[in-house]
Amino acid sequence: MSQIPVFDGHNDTLLKLELGAGTARERSFFDRAARDHIDLPRARKGRFAGGLFAIYVPSQLGDALKVRYDPDDPANFAEVAQPDALAFTLRMFARALRLERESAGEVRICRTAAEIRAAMAAGKLAMVMHVEGAEAIDADMTALEVLHAAGLRSLGPVWSRPNIFGDGVPMACPSSPDTGPGLTDAGKELVRTCNRLKIMVDLSHLTEKGFWDVAAISDRPLVASHSNAHAVCPSARNLTDRQLDAIAESGGLAGLNFHVAFLRPDGANISDTPLEVMVRHTDHLLARLGEDGVALGSDFDGCMVPRAIGDVAGLPVLLQAFREAGYGEELIEKIAWKNWLSVLERTWA
Known part of the structure; x- marks a missing residue:
C-alpha cells in the first residue's frame, strides 16, 4: 500500500x-x-501529514456556548450572532493551541508553507488554522486582524447559511450552485482584507454569484478546499465546469470532498459508495484543472465517507484506487500533498 503522505x-x-x-x-x-475519523494514531497509520483544521460555529449554541446539535434540524442553518460566534471561535482556537502544547512536539500549528514542509520532513502533524464561515468576524475586520496574528491562514466567508458577508449554498441535490445573492459590500471588503493579510479565501459553500464576486476581486489563486464536480454529482455544493475553468485560469485548485452525498450522482447518503465514483470526480477535475489543480479536501469528521476508506487510516486505499485507475506516482503525489503546498506558498507569499 502507498507510503505517499x-x-x-x-x-x-x-x-x-x-x-x-x-x-x-x-x-x-x-x-x-x-x-469519528481523525486522531493521531490513525493519522500516522494513514500517512496523514496534516491539513487545514476547520473552526466552524454551529447555529445552535446554548448556555456557556455548549452545542445543541441535531443534524436533521433546520435550525442548524440559522444565522449566528457575531459575539457568540467569536467567543466559540476563540474557544476552538484555544483547543488547537492546547493540542499543540500537549503533543510534546508531535503536532505543530503552521503559519507558513516552510513550516508545513519542515513538520512533514520531521514526521510531525502540520495543522493549519481555517475558519469555515466568517460569523466571528465583525464588519470592521478587528477580529480578523487578531485571529490572523494568532495563526489563522485560511477562511471561508460563509458556511451553508447567510451572514453579513454573503450567502451559502444549501445541501441540496439536484441543484445548481446559483441559489442566492453574491457577496455583500462587507463580503467584498473581507476578500480584500484577506488578500492584504495573505489569508487564503476558500470558495467552498459560497453561492455561484459569491464565487464570481471573489473571482472578480481577489488577486490570489481561487481555491475550493472541499468541493467536487457538479457534472458528476449535481449538488449545490459542487462546482460547475465554468467555475472549474476560472479556478484553473487563476492557478488555484479544488480539493476532492469525500462526503458520499457530494460524490454520488443521486446525492444519497450511502456509505457503500464505490471508490470508482471518487475516481470519476478526480478524472473530471483533472480534465478541467490540470494536474496541478487537484488535491484532497476530505471533510473528515464532518461527513459520511465511503466505507472502503472508513477514516483517516484508510487514505492509502484511495491512493491505491488512483494507482489502479492508471494515475502515475508523480500525479498521485501532486494530488496527495504537493498541489496544496504549491497553492499555499503562492497564496501566502
Whole structure:
C-alpha cells in the first residue's frame, strides 16, 4: 500500500472534539478511537501529514456556548450572532493551541508553507488554522486582524447559511450552485482584507454569484478546499465546469470532498459508495484543472465517507484506487500533498 503522505484541505476534527467534551463521547486526540475519523494514531497509520483544521460555529449554541446539535434540524442553518460566534471561535482556537502544547512536539500549528514542509520532513502533524464561515468576524475586520496574528491562514466567508458577508449554498441535490445573492459590500471588503493579510479565501459553500464576486476581486489563486464536480454529482455544493475553468485560469485548485452525498450522482447518503465514483470526480477535475489543480479536501469528521476508506487510516486505499485507475506516482503525489503546498506558498507569499 502507498507510503505517499497526504496533506488534506478540510476536516472538522476540532469540532468533533469540542462536541464530545464533558460527555460519554469525549476522547483524546492522542489515543486511537473506534469512532469519528481523525486522531493521531490513525493519522500516522494513514500517512496523514496534516491539513487545514476547520473552526466552524454551529447555529445552535446554548448556555456557556455548549452545542445543541441535531443534524436533521433546520435550525442548524440559522444565522449566528457575531459575539457568540467569536467567543466559540476563540474557544476552538484555544483547543488547537492546547493540542499543540500537549503533543510534546508531535503536532505543530503552521503559519507558513516552510513550516508545513519542515513538520512533514520531521514526521510531525502540520495543522493549519481555517475558519469555515466568517460569523466571528465583525464588519470592521478587528477580529480578523487578531485571529490572523494568532495563526489563522485560511477562511471561508460563509458556511451553508447567510451572514453579513454573503450567502451559502444549501445541501441540496439536484441543484445548481446559483441559489442566492453574491457577496455583500462587507463580503467584498473581507476578500480584500484577506488578500492584504495573505489569508487564503476558500470558495467552498459560497453561492455561484459569491464565487464570481471573489473571482472578480481577489488577486490570489481561487481555491475550493472541499468541493467536487457538479457534472458528476449535481449538488449545490459542487462546482460547475465554468467555475472549474476560472479556478484553473487563476492557478488555484479544488480539493476532492469525500462526503458520499457530494460524490454520488443521486446525492444519497450511502456509505457503500464505490471508490470508482471518487475516481470519476478526480478524472473530471483533472480534465478541467490540470494536474496541478487537484488535491484532497476530505471533510473528515464532518461527513459520511465511503466505507472502503472508513477514516483517516484508510487514505492509502484511495491512493491505491488512483494507482489502479492508471494515475502515475508523480500525479498521485501532486494530488496527495504537493498541489496544496504549491497553492499555499503562492497564496501566502
